[in-house]
Amino acid sequence: MLLRAALLAPLCALPLHAQDGGQLYTLYCSACHGADGKGATGGTFPPLAGSDWVMGDAARPVKIVLHGLHGEVEVDGRKFNLEMPPQGSVLPDDQIAAILSYARTSWGNKAEVVTAEFVKATREATADRKGPWTQDEILKLHPLPAAKPPIANLISQVYKGEWQKLPDFSTLKAENIEEEHDGKISIKKAGHTDLFGMVWEGDLTAPYSADYLFRIDADDGARVIIDGKTVAEVNGTGPMDGGRGKEGSIKLEAGPHKIRVEYFEYYGNEGIALAWRNASVPGWKSLSDTSVKGGREPIPLVPLNGRAVVYRNFIEGTTPRGIGIGFPGNVNMAYSADDLAPELIWTGSFMDASRHWTDRGQGNQAPAGEKVVKLSGSRALPDNARFRGYKLDAAGNPTFSVQVGAQFLLDTWKPAGATGEPALARTIAVNGEGGPMEILIAEKAGVKEGPEGFELGAVRVKAEGEGLVSRDGKVFVKVSPGKPATVTYSWK
Numbered sequence: 001m002l003l004r005a006a007l008l009a010p011l012c013a014l015p016l017h018a019q020d021g022g023q024l025y026t027l028y029c030s031a032c033h034g035a036d037g038k039g040a041t042g043g044t045f046p047p048l049a050g051s052d053w054v055m056g057d058a059a060r061p062v063k064i065v066l067h068g069l070h071g072e073v074e075v076d077g078r079k080f081n082l083e084m085p086p087q088g089s090v091l092p093d094d095q096i097a098a099i100l101s102y103a104r105t106s107w108g109n110k111a112e113v114v115t116a117e118f119v120k121a122t123r124e125a126t127a128d129r130k131g132p133w134t135q136d137e138i139l140k141l142h143p144l145p146a147a148k149p150p151i152a153n154l155i156s157q158v159y160k161g162e163w164q165k166l167p168d169f170s171t172l173k174a175e176n177i178e179e180e181h182d183g184k185i186s187i188k189k190a191g192h193t194d195l196f197g198m199v200w201e202g203d204l205t206a207p208y209s210a211d212y213l214f215r216i217d218a219d220d221g222a223r224v225i226i227d228g229k230t231v232a233e234v235n236g237t238g239p240m241d242g243g244r245g246k247e248g249s250i251k252l253e254a255g256p257h258k259i260r261v262e263y264f265e266y267y268g269n270e271g272i273a274l275a276w277r278n279a280s281v282p283g284w285k286s287l288s289d290t291s292v293k294g295g296r297e298p299i300p301l302v303p304l305n306g307r308a309v310v311y312r313n314f315i316e317g318t319t320p321r322g323i324g325i326g327f328p329g330n331v332n333m334a335y336s337a338d339d340l341a342p343e344l345i346w347t348g349s350f351m352d353a354s355r356h357w358t359d360r361g362q363g364n365q366a367p368a369g370e371k372v373v374k375l376s377g378s379r380a381l382p383d384n385a386r387f388r389g390y391k392l393d394a395a396g397n398p399t400f401s402v403q404v405g406a407q408f409l410l411d412t413w414k415p416a417g418a419t420g421e422p423a424l425a426r427t428i429a430v431n432g433e434g435g436p437m438e439i440l441i442a443e444k445a446g447v448k449e450g451p452e453g454f455e456l457g458a459v460r461v462k463a464e465g466e467g468l469v470s471r472d473g474k475v476f477v478k479v480s481p482g483k484p485a486t487v488t489y490s491w492k
């Protein structure tokens with residue numbers, strides 16, 4: 001009861017008047033779309049800020065909130081394939097109206113507010129709707145405004161000549177100059193297929209002040225120049241999509257910047273592909289009519305809805321049978337089922353899954369976060385010990401189970417940072433017939449020891465129970481059957 005009351009208290013304390021669109025947004029939308037509307041967890045979720053989906057015809061966002069949305073969707077040039085749960089049964093008409101009015105007038109969005117009457121009418125008109133919308137269904141009913149060209153005021157110039165490297169176009173005379181109203185880099189209208197060059201110039205607007213990445217690939221050569229600085233270049237002759245593509249980064253202030261792209265084609269196939277993205281947000285946006293291949297995008301794995309997330313793949317710093325757990329609260333760990341021990345703990349982001357989720361997924365993936373601490377790197381239990389798997393509780397917290405003879409060791413991990421500083425709590429219990437066990441919890445010469453704890457790299461380790469035993473640069477915790485020990489790791 002106490003726990004229940006504690007959980008409910010902060011919700012009850014919020015005055016949920018219909019007009020508090022901002023507060024309602026924080027409660028019902030910001031976990032996924034971000035407090036700043038840019039999409040939570042570094043843009044894993046689609047943005048509402050600057051999204052055409054939110055603006056214009058209000059029926060579109062109202063129906064999405066009522067019934068949800070799933071399958072592939074494209075928002076502001078980036079593709080997502082996720083699931084938004086329906087909220088129609090949780091949120092009354094006036095609250096949906098308040099939230100959407102807030103979203104349509106915040107973060108630079110400009111659209112009319114939404115009334116409760118409109119939501120009510122939309123709800124009644126779609127009462128038969130079962131299941132979330134797909135992009136096709138909802139955009140057929142409520143199309144998005146025509147997409148803005150990616151590059152404004154774009155002009156292209158065509159040159160004729162024989163080059164095997166990018167020439168100095170400033171010394172050459174263009175045979176043709178054209179305005180490109182679709183704002184995309186394209187060689188379709190060049191009028192040649194061999195021995196020509198092209199230069200494009202226009203204005204590219206950076207939505208935020210941030211580091212941006214550009215990726216360019218060409219058959220044969222091309223470079224992208226932003227505000228007079230070459231950011232990425234593929235030079236010489238050769239094919240596209242064959243590993244010649246190049247990436248470069250540049251810091252840009254929010255607002256328009258001069259973009260210049262130079263290109264040449266020698267003989268044979270021809271093509272150019274150019275894309276860019278905010279370095280901290282996944283999702284390349286194409287600036288050409290051909291998309292760039294080979295640019296691996298980060299796929300951050302994040303705990304959702306307060307539940308820990310599991311990653312079972314090759315994690316750098318532990319053994320092949322590593323099990324990674326990313327907890328809410330920016331704390332993470334990796335357990336080795338070979339060494340029967342937790343081996344890595346870290347703070348910040350959990351894992352980038354893109355290496356192993358794309359077809360070329362080979363090798364180890366390093367933790368994505370910071371302050372990685374290696375706890376140990378050798379077998380923690382006797383030779384007869386066997387890994388018996390792990391269980392997750394309702395919050396996704398794992399209990400790793402190891403059998404040693406007739407005894408079972410149960411090792412449970414939870415986030416513990418109630419005070420706001422990142423911490424992990426571990427409970428080690430021993431069941432079954434037998435005496436106390438000594439479990440390796442740290443392995444490093446020169447750990448600084450106190451009475452019931454020690455420091456290891458960036459963490460303070462505290463143990464409660466029967467105490468710590470240390471020998472040969474290793475620290476063990478003693479656990480007897482029926483008397484669990486707790487170990488807390490907090491980052492300094």
Ligand code: HEC
Pocket residue numbers: 025028029030031032033045046047048051052053054061064065069070071072073075080081082083084085087099100103
């Ligand atoms: C559990 C996470 C989650 C919550 C909570 C959530 N959304 Fe979404 N929302 C998504 C996802 C995921 C998509 C994209 C669905 C897809 O990929 O098919 C989306 C798409 C959208 C879109 C269309 C695409 C875009 O980015 O403009 C709108 C509009 C939207 N949500 C509004 C809201 C509003 C308003 C709320 C709060 C009432 C809300 N969402 C709550 C996850 C969520």
